[in-house]
Amino acid sequence: MKIFIDGKEIEASEGASVLDAALEAGVFIPHLCSHPDLEAKGGCRLCSVEIEGMEGAHPACKTEVTEGMKITVNGPEAEKVRKTAMELILATHPADCTGCPKYGKCELQSMYQYMGVSPERWRKKSRAVPNDESNPLISHLFTRCVRCGRCIRACQEMRGVKILDYIKTGAGIRAGVPDGKSLAEAGCRFCGACIEVCPTGSIMDAFNLMKPERTYEENVVPCRSTCPAHIDIPEYIRAIKEGNFDKAAAIIREKVPFPETLGSVCTRNCESNCKRGELNSPVSICRLKRAAATVESGAWKERVRKDPATGKKVAVIGAGPSGLTGAYYLAKKGHDVTVFEKNAKAGGQCRYGIPAYRLPDELLDREISTILEAGFELKTSEAVEEPSKLLDEGYDAVLVSIGTHQGTKLPIDGNDLEGVYVNADFLKAAREGNPLPVGEKVMVLGGGNVAYDCARTAIRQGAKEVHIACLENLQQMTSSEDERKEGEEEGVILHAAHSFLRITGDTKATGVELQKVNKFYFDENRKAIIELEEGSNQIIDVDNVIFAVGQKPSGTEKMGVELTHGPYIAAKDHATSVEGIFASGDVVTGTRSVIEAIAGGREAAIAIDKYLGGDGDISEVLTDREAPEKYIGRVEGFAGLERTEAEIMSADKRKCGFDAIEKPLTCEQAKCEAGRCLQCDLRTTISKVKLWNEY
């Protein structure tokens, strides 16, 4: 139907409000309490308009359009109502905005700028309400509340959580949680809808959660943004909660081809950024991934990308997580891919670096065979030393992803004695079934997860007394808390904050001399500063010493590409200094994590596809997405729901062999754990309000 606003003809749809019709047509009418996703209440009166044939001013948000309706936005009656309304709103709002983090993004400020209401009548009346920043996620700064009720409608009607309401205080009515309850006590779901719709800075994300270097959405959904592969974590967790494990697996597989591996050994950036962790402990995002991967039926396979053959040939050197991921996506893009692997089996560090008790062979075999279904050739026990030769042989591009398989020793006395090993050799030998012999007592040098892998492997090989010594103190150590706890249960003796001065012995290692470290840090030039405690030297008698102080690539110096920081390949957007040769994974980044290697493999596939004339689009949609349920309801005690941990074999049993030590979460456990998710992504679907300067 047609209506007229200030004489301008506008097309409006039946049943629409005057406000919505005007905004839709690009005509701005001031408004504050109305929000595109919330039912209009007509409370703020800023949208008052005059309508021909009707007396007085009427809120545009509550007035339905009728055919031929003639509307005047700035008539004298409407202006008077609007101005008074704005004055009343501003009467109790703090006049000085300089301390408000919403400055510049505040709807009230924008509205004030638009309306230019004289401040003189209201600037002295602000009512102070103590800030409530006790909740680690949501801050209540109700001195700034203008009683528009948006948060209340969002909480009550949009979400069905129903904990925010108007409350009466000595200083007047404002929004809040009734009965003086905290958000947690009231059963808040921490969905953040209230923050999203608040036009002022009254309800805000806790200040320290909003990192200035990230975009708004990255801050709001930190699990997804800090995952190197940007797996749509909230979405797959929602699918698990609904019991749809196939859907969850498909969502994970849209970004990574190794869900079960990741679900077992991922470094879990997501969990350390999970907002749930601020309330009690993070959602078990990693183990939920494993749960989905172990029970899914493979329904996603029907939807996988398989582009027509391009006739281009790509060689991948190294069948670790990065190389296989690169090959997987390049094959999907229609390229003819061959992967060359030096070792007898594919898997890279997952196969030869991570102990079998964390990542069993069967699991890897299963996952790699699924990857191979993408249609590429894998040639094992075939080393390639010079990638350029492959170009000469007719390959159009080469991806080098050979990882960092060479362990390093520190330059201390005795480092070449018999019985001294390095991490990579020691762990690989164990995985290959030809373990390096260990005596009764073993000392591992290093404080990362690999040190624990070595120590726990030594225990499983029969060592009776296993030590770990590292420079870092407990806070500085890079190993995960879980590793340290499990290692301790298995009998690992930790000497944190100790320097290793030398390995004793004439021909064979007999011990390690340690000295206590008082301070260890890196100065501004990244130079390590170590302050030792005098007179704290001790020699610990051992039969074997294993260096676990880092790994590096080997053989890169012969590859003919530019290197950096010693043996690492220099790559910009994964392209090396030689045209047609690309690189990804640890060999570029230094020893990192499986997930980063996979993310690197994806990016390298994009770069190579583009280099070969493709569009670089490797995205896949492996399942249908429905809009998530907005009406999430209240869950009593939601904030306190405890994290479900997977079942772990007892320490006595696990010491005896290399069997997998952790069971996947059962479906019931997984569904229950998934129910703890805050669904931080829900609020990103709430419409953004357009300010006057965008019309």
Place this chain on the structure above:
Amino acid sequence: MKQLNADVIVVAAGLSGLAASIAAAENGASVITFEKSSTTGGAANMGMGPLGVGSRIQREHMISLTPGEAFRKHMYFTHYKVDARMVRDYYFKSGDTIDWLMDMGVEFVGVQRAFSAPEATRAYSDGEFTWHVVKPEDGGMPGPRCATAMTKKMTERAKDLGVDFQFETPVKKIIMEDGAAVGVIAVDKNGEEIEARANAVIICTGGFGDNPEMIKEQTEFEYGNTIYNFAIPGMKGEGIKMAWEAGAGKEPCIMELMYQLPDNMNHFILDGAFRQPCLWVNRNGQRFMPEDQIANTTFTGNAIAAQPGKVAYAIFDSKLLKKYKKKGPDIVSHVHPHDLFDHFDEQWERDLADGYEPIAQADTIEELAEKAGIDVEGLVAQIEEYNEMCEAGYDEIFEKDRAYMQPIEKAPFYLCRENVGAYGSLGGVKINHKTQVLTQDAKVIPGLYCAGTDACNIFGDSYPFILSGNTMGFCLNSGRIAGENASAGSEDFDDFE
């Protein structure tokens, strides 16, 4: 990466950015203005109005100050330590800029001076009538934030001229090629990078009042310790850093000093209540200035900054409090409520109960000094001397106005610590009078301009309150100068296309 092109790129849409955008667009240039927040106006939304000399309104009100006189006053105030040509061009343009704004539809209530010195000291520190206070659109009385009516009109004018505002899209880097600025890299709200190219880039990001790290690096102050400045959200100093990174020369950065209480907005009643010509001492218990000057926030801010620990303490007794309650305060600023003392008890009791750290109340001077961390003997001796002078009716030390010589004698005694405050930072990027950015050895960096607070190097060491409205005045006029120069030749380019 998204690609955009224009004749002129403006970095940020605060007052100087708006002025630059409009001026460039009026010159026929196509303009893209990147703004990291969702609204225009930046810090100017908190202000009340700019300086102008020789405007239509001033002539109508028979205010006879000429741009030349203003120039002389300014140079006298700054001891000729600043770029005279820049100052000259600024003042000579400032009257026309007011008319320019009025032609856009901006209305002014009239012309004011922000500071009028007490009679006896007028010769040394009186303000001129240069402050054009913006009239709220509804015609009501002006107050803090009324300058939004101006930023709105300017936004509308810019949009009418076709300026392309990119909101929530901060600029991250200036693209330099062969020593010239040729564009910027920006990131939109979805995290997508934008490469925008132009003949000229104008930086207008408003200083670093909200960047404690930069305050520490660039000035003598430490935020939250020796200074409690307005940290207007978003004033992070990115523009200054980007300019320096692009090779701009450095000018000393200063803080635009005044004084206030820590977290003053939550203790606003006390902020106003203690801003009285009662007894002011430093940490040693000694007076350090004639208290009749404390309404001069620039001088008082400077004076506090010169005291040990950069703090001062305002003290009154019960008798004086009773007088303030009954007859009103001796001094009322234009930002504090007139009925301050009606609300004093409520706020005082609450803040005492909450342990608000800058305040103290005691029944003896010794106890008061101890609570506040002032030298006890020093304060006792000072108050003795001061009370004697009050009795005699004459301040032998500073010749403070006799009307304010009221003794501190009746318990309980009230004290409030006064800290150095600031409106924000000033200066940093070296420019010439055309606002072209210069290298350290004064060579022009082609294509790069900087205006507003980032480049406000003309105040010397202190805000020139004698010519009020100066911060916004410089933003507007330097922005306008930048827009005009950056777009010079744009029409010629259009002819070729």
